[in-house]
Amino acid sequence: NAGVMQNPRHLVRRRGQEARLRCSPMKGHSHVYWYRQLPEEGLKFMVYLQKENIIDESGMPKERFSAEFPKEGPSILRIQQVVRGDSAAYFCASSSSGGRTEAFFGQGTRLTVV
Amino acid sequence: GQQVMQIPQYQHVQEGEDFTTYCNSSTTLSNIQWYKQRPGGHPVFLIQLVKSGEVKKQKRLTFQFGEAKKNSSLHITATQTTDVGTYFCAGRVNRDDKIIFGKGTRLHILP
Numbered sequence: 001n002a003g004v005m006q007n008p009r010h011l012v013r014r015r016g017q018e019a020r021l022r023c024s025p026m027k028g029h030s031h032v033y034w035y036r037q038l039p040e041e042g043l044k045f046m047v048y049l050q051k052e053n054i055i056d057e058s059g060m061p062k063e064r065f066s067a068e069f070p071k072e073g074p075s076i077l078r079i080q081q082v083v084r085g086d087s088a089a090y091f092c093a094s095s096s097s098g099g100r101t102e103a104f105f106g107q108g109t110r111l112t113v114v
Numbered sequence: 115g116q117q118v119m120q121i122p123q124y125q126h127v128q129e130g131e132d133f134t135t136y137c138n139s140s141t142t143l144s145n146i147q148w149y150k151q152r153p154g155g156h157p158v159f160l161i162q163l164v165k166s167g168e169v170k171k172q173k174r175l176t177f178q179f180g181e182a183k184k185n186s187s188l189h190i191t192a193t194q195t196t197d198v199g200t201y202f203c204a205g206r207v208n209r210d211d212k213i214i215f216g217k218g219t220r221l222h223i224l225p
Contacts, residue, residue: 033213042120042217043157043202056212091156093213102147102159103204103213 004029004094005074006106013082013113021077021109025094032075033103034067037089046090049075082113118205120216128224133190135219137203144206146179146186147213152199160188195223 005024013019025032030051035043045059049069060067064082069075079086089110093103117140127133137146145164149157161170163179163186170177176189186203200218207214 035215040220043215045212045214048212058212093157102162104159105149105156107156 004092004104004106006090006092006109008109009107011109011111013111015083015113016081019079019082019086019111019113021079021090021092021111022074023077023092023094023106024074025092026096026104029094029096029104031095031097032069033093033095034075034077035091035093037091037108043091046077079111082111084113087111087113118203118214118216120203120219122219123217124220124222126222126224127193129195130192133193133197133221135188135201135203135221137186137188137205137216139184139205141207142183144183144208144211146183146206147204148177148186148188149202149204149215150199151202151218155199157202190221193221193223195225197221198223 004026007022011019032049034046036046037043047060047067048056052071064080066078089108091105091108093105095101095103119138121136125133145162147162148160150160151157161177166183167181168179174191178187188201190197200220202215202218204213204215
């Protein structure tokens with residue numbers, strides 16, 4: 001059973017370009033969380049999705065950021081018109097339910113905006 | 115909004131000494147989880163506590179959940195170099211709620 005797969009592992013974008021980060025949850029998991037982590041800092045909640053639904057996006061910036069988890073395919077975190085301040089590690093985690101189960105993390109995508 | 119606070123932010127200990135990190139929530143939690151992140155790695159689940167006053171042990175690690183379900187602690191006995199990393203607590207207010215992480219405690223082991 002493959003773990004949570006994130007790709008790409010490293011992504012370099014120029015200012016103004018778009019960044020697309022993908023997350024394939026563990027098999028059977030329908031709950032996905034996205035977190036952002038700056039160097040030497042904690043995990044900041046961005047968005048919580050269940051299949052095709054955004055449950056909580058209170059941590060997402062109002063502009064340029066969007067997330068989806070379609071019925072088929074991976075969850076996508078999309079950042080439009082990237083700026084230097086978007087440089088960070090973005091982790092996705094999945095769980096089998098939003099209840100009592102643990103979250104399994106992917107290895108993250110390290111985004112660098114140049 | 116819901117906050118999970120964790121202290122200390124950093125801890126340096128001599129190898130063989132004990133280590134404790136504390137987690138406090140502004141609201142009552144449905145459950146609390148602990149994760150470990152090695153330098154350059156991703157968070158890995160350690161344990162989950164659900165019941166008020168619950169205590170769980172994993173070898174040298176002891177996890178506690180407070181009676182009011184608002185605080186938790188992780189204690190490591192006789193630290194080893196393999197314990198290096200950042201320890202995060204994470205809580206849920208409701209069963210189907212987002213997981214909110216504390217800022218983590220970064221543990222450094224001095225040989």
